[in-house]
Amino acid sequence: MRRWILLLGIVLSSFSGFSQEKEKPPNFLFIAVDDLNIYNSPMGNYPGNFLEKIYPSKMKRSEVIQRLTPNLDRLGQQSMIFNRAFSAAPLCGPSRTALLTGTPPHVSGYYQHDQHFRGYSSLTNVVTLPQHLKNNGYYTVGIGKVFHKGRSYLDRGVFSDWPDQLYSWSEWVEVHSGTAAGPDYEFDKSETPSRYWESDGKRSHNYTRFGSTSVPREKANDYLNAQFIADLIVKGEAIRQDLHGKERNLTLPQDKPFFLACGLFAPHLPWVVPQEYLDMFPIDEMAIDQDLLDWIESDLKDLSAYGQNKTRNTHMDELRRFGIELDGKGGDMNAWKAYLQAYLATIAYSDRNIGVLVDAIEQNPQKDNTVVMLWSDHGYHVGDKNRSGKVTLWEAANHCNLIIRDPRIKESTEGKRAETPVSLQDLYPTVVSLADLDKPEHVHGVDLSLILKNSKEERGQPVLNTNGKDNHALRTDGFRYIRFRNGDQELYDLEKDPFEEINLAKSEKHQELLNSLYQQLNEMLKTRP
Numbered sequence: 001m002r003r004w005i006l007l008l009g010i011v012l013s014s015f016s017g018f019s020q021e022k023e024k025p026p027n028f029l030f031i032a033v034d035d036l037n038i039y040n041s042p043m044g045n046y047p048g049n050f051l052e053k054i055y056p057s058k059m060k061r062s063e064v065i066q067r068l069t070p071n072l073d074r075l076g077q078q079s080m081i082f083n084r085a086f087s088a089a090p091l092c093g094p095s096r097t098a099l100l101t102g103t104p105p106h107v108s109g110y111y112q113h114d115q116h117f118r119g120y121s122s123l124t125n126v127v128t129l130p131q132h133l134k135n136n137g138y139y140t141v142g143i144g145k146v147f148h149k150g151r152s153y154l155d156r157g158v159f160s161d162w163p164d165q166l167y168s169w170s171e172w173v174e175v176h177s178g179t180a181a182g183p184d185y186e187f188d189k190s191e192t193p194s195r196y197w198e199s200d201g202k203r204s205h206n207y208t209r210f211g212s213t214s215v216p217r218e219k220a221n222d223y224l225n226a227q228f229i230a231d232l233i234v235k236g237e238a239i240r241q242d243l244h245g246k247e248r249n250l251t252l253p254q255d256k257p258f259f260l261a262c263g264l265f266a267p268h269l270p271w272v273v274p275q276e277y278l279d280m281f282p283i284d285e286m287a288i289d290q291d292l293l294d295w296i297e298s299d300l301k302d303l304s305a306y307g308q309n310k311t312r313n314t315h316m317d318e319l320r321r322f323g324i325e326l327d328g329k330g331g332d333m334n335a336w337k338a339y340l341q342a343y344l345a346t347i348a349y350s351d352r353n354i355g356v357l358v359d360a361i362e363q364n365p366q367k368d369n370t371v372v373m374l375w376s377d378h379g380y381h382v383g384d385k386n387r388s389g390k391v392t393l394w395e396a397a398n399h400c401n402l403i404i405r406d407p408r409i410k411e412s413t414e415g416k417r418a419e420t421p422v423s424l425q426d427l428y429p430t431v432v433s434l435a436d437l438d439k440p441e442h443v444h445g446v447d448l449s450l451i452l453k454n455s456k457e458e459r460g461q462p463v464l465n466t467n468g469k470d471n472h473a474l475r476t477d478g479f480r481y482i483r484f485r486n487g488d489q490e491l492y493d494l495e496k497d498p499f500e501e502i503n504l505a506k507s508e509k510h511q512e513l514l515n516s517l518y519q520q521l522n523e524m525l526k527t528r529p
Contacts, residue, residue: 025137025435026408027370029233030261031357032146034092034268035390036376038399039347041065041073042081048395048498050384053295054286054340067280068348071355075374078361078405080413080452084421085402086463086475087378090390092268093117093148094466095377095424100147100168101126102428102443105466106525112468113148116160127440129428130168130259136437139256140170141232143240144177144225144263151175151243171250173228174242176221177265179273179349183241185219191272194342196335198322208315210271210342212278217352222264226353229262230360233370257435264353267346277345283337288383290333296386302503304488311386319388340382361405371434372405375424384499393473393482394500395492398465400424406434406452416455421475422448423463444529464524474521481517489514 038044039051044065045058055061066073088098093113094105101123105111108122117123130140142163144150149162151174165172176182181189193199193211217223224240231238237251252258266273300311316336323335354374364370379399381387390397402422406413425445432439433447451457462474470485480500482490491507491514492500504510 024369025257026406027257027366028133028138028259028431028435029229029357029361029370029372030146030259031354031372031374032096032144032261032263033350033354033374033376033401034145034263034265035378035380036267036347036350036401037380037382037396038401039065039344039382040069040351040401042069042076042403043083043401044068046083048399048494048500050382050396050499053292053384053499054288056287060285064281064285064344068344069351069354071351071358072374072401072403075354075358075361075372075405076403078414079372079374079403080406080416080418080455082402082404082418082422084419084475085375085400086398086421086423086465087400088423088425088464089466090378090392090397091467092145092377096147097123099375099377099424099427100128100130102129102425102440102445104425104444104464106464106469106472107444107528109469111466115158116155116162116164117147118161118164119158126442128164128168129431130261131164132432132437132440133259133435134168134170136435137256138170138259138435139253140168140259140261141173141229141250142169142171142261142263143173143175143228144222144261145265145268146261146263150177150263171248173240173248173250174244175225175240176243177225177263178222178268179213179215179217179220179266179270179346181215181219182221182224183243183245185215188214190214193272194338195326196319196323196338198318207269210269210339212275213272215274217274217349222266222350222353223356226262226264226356229260230356232258232260233357233360234363234365236365262357264350266350266353267343271342271346273342273345273349277349278341280348281341281344283334283341286337286340288333288337288340292383293332296384299499299501300386304482304484304490304503304505306484306486306488307482307490307503310392314386315388316383316386336383339388343380343382368407370407371431372403373427373431374401374403375427376401377424391467393465393467393471393484395475395480395494395498397467398473398475402427404430404448404452409453412453412455418451418455418457420451420457420459421463421477422446422451422459425464426459439529441529462520462524464521472521472525474517474524476517479513479517481514481521483518483521489518491517
């Protein structure tokens with residue numbers, strides 16, 4: 001009898017060990033891509049994508065988007081793509097701070113990147129997502145642009161720990177990011193700015209430049225940062241010289257799950273990449289002409305007064321004016337084409353660095369237990385609404401990318417698309433849920449776990465976008481409602497009008513809906529977790 005009891009104990013023990021192995025906490029790979037809008041392979045044909053105006057031929061547009069982001073497409077095929085993902089704010093710092101602290105801008109008051117987020121009394125003691133994971137046994141490593149900046153320094157007389165390395169990370173590697181040469185590249189580092197980039201002689205203006213560089217992608221910072229994380233994933237160890245000249249040699253511990261975050265700076269300005277990437281997008285393929293400009297100007301007429309003010313005397317106006325100064329008639333279109341070409345080229349450049357990480361995901365010894373989340377911090381205008389850049393409440397500045405690969409539920413995620421509008425604000429509660437941890441009380445957002453198990457599930461509430469104090473938008477299944485701080489309102493039916501051409505805010509037929517969304521926004525602004 002004792003022998004049978006002993007044997008039964010051994011069997012049960014072995015089954016228990018198997019169960020524990022199956023319940024091992026998941027690893028996480030966070031890939032943050034700066035200023036990447038939906039000009040890419042997974043989203044290139046989504047309604048309202050401005051590429052449709054630039055490349056009216058669907059065949060040509062399909063060719064272009066396949067040139068753009070084959071690696072993003074490769075990751076998307078292994079994942080769930082969220083067709084309607086939106087930022088908490090259409091600006092890098094507020095968007096990333098909301099995502100990583102769990103606290104949206106209208107609660108934290110973090111609307112600009114005027115200081116490190118812990119300088120705000122509302123966020124001084126906040127527990128960030130990587131900090132929460134680290135406190136619960138995860139090994140957290142970050143490099144590149146994850147929070148707003150990747151290094152700590154004395155900023156305007158105050159020590160600013162921009163990457164939050166004192167709290168959030170087991171290891172943070174301070175490096176530069178972007179398309180400039182890494183520390184070990186001693187060869188030609190020349191740049192050729194586009195003739196359509198108008199330098200005003202101010203150093204602060206240099207970040208707006210676009211053109212070409214002699215620095216090969218494999219020697220630039222974004223590539224080196226991606227390769228560092230790729231080595232950690234595949235080899236379990238990686239080496240990178242930091243910006244202080246110190247060699248950082250990291251090894252993944254065997255007894256802890258990991259959370260690795262890689263922030264790719266491109267396609268943030270400056271759009272300065274090797275010429276081969278510019279050559280991928282010939283300007284003679286682009287349908288940028290007077291008809292397109294007329295369409296844009298017509299689109300602006302029924303904006304609210306506040307909205308119209310955002311479309312006057314913009315960088316696009318300056319760019320086109322400078323093009324005419326250089327080339328005479330048609331120069332405005334030449335400048336616009338060169339600008340768009342540079343943005344597309346920098347997206348393609350970034351995609352090849354994403355490819356380094358996708359290769360690592362596929363070679364990862366722990367790939368069956370590693371959740372991958374790729375996100376971009378907001379959208380981007382490149383001429384639509386007569387704007388360039390972000391910081392508006394229209395769809396194009398807030399529509400971002402979100403791709404989640406969870407190999408543990410492959411059958412419900414691989415190759416699937418979710419249509420329900422979601423927010424980057426949802427990533428903190430989702431990661432916590434997938435890690436089977438308690439959610440901190442301060443965290444806003446909706447756990448997307450149920451949607452990962454069934455792409456038809458609904459998030460259950462509109463997405464809130466905030467662009468500065470008292471400027472907000474709600475994104476529902478079919479509508480975008482905008483309310484500015486002066487009381488001006490805009491309303492768009494995105495099912496019928498994906499380019500937001502017709503402002504319905506003054507339509508008698510839509511007053512009931514407008515009032516309902518007005519009240520719903522008020523309620524959402526008061527809601528706390």
